[in-house]
Amino acid sequence: MPILSHHLDQSRVMEIQSSSSSRASSKRKSAIPCPSTKLIICIFLVLTVLILLHMQPSSFFPSTKSNFMSKLRDSVTFLPLKDLRFTNTAMEGNTWFMSSLNDTREENEAEYLYFPSESSKGRLLCIKGNDTEDGTKNSYALAWPECLPDSATLLSGLTFVSDTYYDYENLWHGVSAIAPFVGWSLKNGCSKPTRWVLFHWGELRDRMGTWIHNITQANFGEVFIERFSGEGGDGPYCFEEAVVMRHNVGKMGKERKLHVFDMLRCKARLFCGLSPGGRGKEVNRRGQPVIRLTLLMRRGSRSFKDPAAVITVFARECAMVEGCIMEVSQSEDLSFCDQVKVMTNTDIVVSPHGAQLTNMLFMDRNSRIMEFFPKGWLELAGVGQYAHHWMAEMSGMDHTGSWWETLGEKECPNPQNDLECFNFYKDGQVGHNETYFAEWARTVLNQVRTSKLEKKTKRSQAKSNVCKC
Ligand SMILES: *[C@@H]1O[C@H](CO)[C@@H](O)[C@H](O)[C@H]1NC(C)=O
Ligand SMILES: *[C@@H]1O[C@H](CO)[C@@H](O)[C@H](O)[C@H]1NC(C)=O
Numbered sequence: 273m274p275i276l277s278h279h280l281d282q283s284r285v286m287e288i289q290s291s292s293s294s295r296a297s298s299k300r301k302s303a304i305p306c307p308s309t310k311l312i313i314c315i316f317l318v319l320t321v322l323i324l325l326h327m328q329p330s331s332f333f334p335s336t337k338s339n340f341m342s343k344l345r346d347s348v349t350f351l352p353l354k355d356l357r358f359t360n361t362a363m364e365g366n367t368w369f370m371s372s373l374n375d376t377r378e379e380n381e382a383e384y385l386y387f388p389s390e391s392s393k394g395r396l397l398c399i400k401g402n403d404t405e406d407g408t409k410n411s412y413a414l415a416w417p418e419c420l421p422d423s424a425t426l427l428s429g430l431t432f433v434s435d436t437y438y439d440y441e442n443l444w445h446g447v448s449a450i451a452p453f454v455g456w457s458l459k460n461g462c463s464k465p466t467r468w469v470l471f472h473w474g475e476l477r478d479r480m481g482t483w484i485h486n487i488t489q490a491n492f493g494e495v496f497i498e499r500f501s502g503e504g505g506d507g508p509y510c511f512e513e514a515v516v517m518r519h520n521v522g523k524m525g526k527e528r529k530l531h532v533f534d535m536l537r538c539k540a541r542l543f544c545g546l547s548p549g550g551r552g553k554e555v556n557r558r559g560q561p562v563i564r565l566t567l568l569m570r571r572g573s574r575s576f577k578d579p580a581a582v583i584t585v586f587a588r589e590c591a592m593v594e595g596c597i598m599e600v601s602q603s604e605d606l607s608f609c610d611q612v613k614v615m616t617n618t619d620i621v622v623s624p625h626g627a628q629l630t631n632m633l634f635m636d637r638n639s640r641i642m643e644f645f646p647k648g649w650l651e652l653a654g655v656g657q658y659a660h661h662w663m664a665e666m667s668g669m670d671h672t673g674s675w676w677e678t679l680g681e682k683e684c685p686n687p688q689n690d691l692e693c694f695n696f697y698k699d700g701q702v703g704h705n706e707t708y709f710a711e712w713a714r715t716v717l718n719q720v721r722t723s724k725l726e727k728k729t730k731r732s733q734a735k736s737n738v739c740k741c
């Protein structure tokens with residue numbers, strides 16, 4: 273019974289409140305219209321009052337203010353998220369995503385947009401954007417918090433809004449989309465987002481691939497991806513605070529990238545229950561430095577044609593170097609944390625070209641990469657084939673080079689058409705050259721051993737490996 277009476281009390285209170293507030297608002301209304309018979313007196317009074325108030329009508333007449341507010345509300349203009357005028361230069365300048373807004377540029381940082389800010393004149397970012405197939409059907413606008421567009425939902429907290437030309441599934445592409453937010457957070461008191469809004473060409477995306485999801489979670493905690501399907505229907509939704517990234521790592525400087533990848537590595541190791549500092553200095557029974565060589569294999573496209581032969585070559589070279597331990601891992605079979613663990617325990621990774629190599633970022637800095645391509649890539653793939661050279665540079669690794677299977681005679685159906693021809697070869701398997709692989713392995717193993725021996729004699733520098741955020 274006490275619960276019920278409390279309930280009744282509450283509803284009575286609410287009744288009283290609502291009736292008193294409706295009285296208040298009706299009082300306010302009745303004060304405005306002047307009866308026509310007393311019009312002249314009314315105008316006189318108004319003028320007198322205006323003079324007395326030093327010409328500040330808006331503070332005295334709520335209707336004038338609310339008129340003004342409703343005009344502001346109606347003047348909020350939504351523009352398409354994807355601006356087709358920039359179709360041919362979608363990767364340059366402002367990009368076609370929110371094309372009317374300029375990025376904030378700070379030395380060495382990824383370019384970003386922040387709302388509300390001085391440059392947005394205190395306005396919030398609003399998005400009406402649940403279309404998943406056509407970015408021109410989604411739209412954005414800026415609005416003052418006091419005059420959000422009608423039926424807008426205000427989403428509180430910090431929102432990370434990303435637009436990528438690529439996707440949030442592929443390891444390489446996904447991590448390049450996430451990295452600038454890690455950089456922004458590092459610089460801004462390690463702030464964590466309440467939600468993510470993901471776009472590709474202005475089209476809404478409602479998930480990240482598992483690996484991307486996990487690395488994001490490792491950095492920022494629980495990942496909530498906004499789908500614009502809450503109580504506010506398809507929107508608009510306005511964000512209390514929003515950071516927008518639309519160039520991936522873009523203009524981020526080399527040092528900044530290294531910090532971001534240090535952070536990604538450190539957080540992933542903690543997330544997976546490993547020591548953030550890695551395995552430290554590992555020596556074998558004879559006190560010699562341990563060198564861990566990992567063959568990171570894949571199945572299907574771009575797998576080794578004869579994995580057993582490749583394993584034999586590397587195993588033989590490894591056996592000839594004091595302290596060398598070899599492991600063969602099948603990348604598809606590893607969970608996110610298994611991948612982090614394998615790579616934390618790797619000094620040299622041997623792997624065919626593919627997204628699995630993005631895992632290199634979990635190795636200690638200055639670890640080594642040996643990459644292998646099927647035929648056709650050197651001749652036809654263009655700069656994209658250097659993606660893992662860039663990844664190595666960003667994450668502070670040593671890419672020791674690539675081996676390309678030679679193309680020889682072009683066997684593609686239409687040898688004149690390079691693109692068609694590349695698509696023909698792209699997902700082929702990777703052969704091997706025993707002599708070349710053995711010599712290369714020997715060189716890299718000896719380099720790693722030498723550098724480990726040098727480090728062993730140097731006094732170990734006490735380096736803090738605690739994650740910065
Ligand atoms: C964006 O930058 C361009 C070129 O610097 C400038 O002309 C334009 O006025 C800027 N737009 C806004 C909205 O600040
Ligand atoms: C990785 O993310 C998936 C969902 O994308 C989730 O099911 C899984 O539990 C995550 N792994 C860890 C270790 O949290």
Ligand SMILES: *[C@@H]1O[C@H](CO)[C@@H](O)[C@H](O)[C@H]1NC(C)=O
Nearest residue numbers: 402403404405501505506507
């Ligand atoms: C977007 O929202 C509208 C209104 O709620 C709904 O009818 C539509 O199906 C949604 N579109 C997508 C792609 O979810």
Ligand SMILES: *[C@@H]1O[C@H](CO)[C@@H](O)[C@H](O)[C@H]1NC(C)=O
Nearest residue numbers: 678704705706707708709711
């Ligand atoms: C294999 O590699 C060796 C050493 O680089 C080279 O001399 C030889 O021509 C290569 N063999 C083939 C078939 O390409």
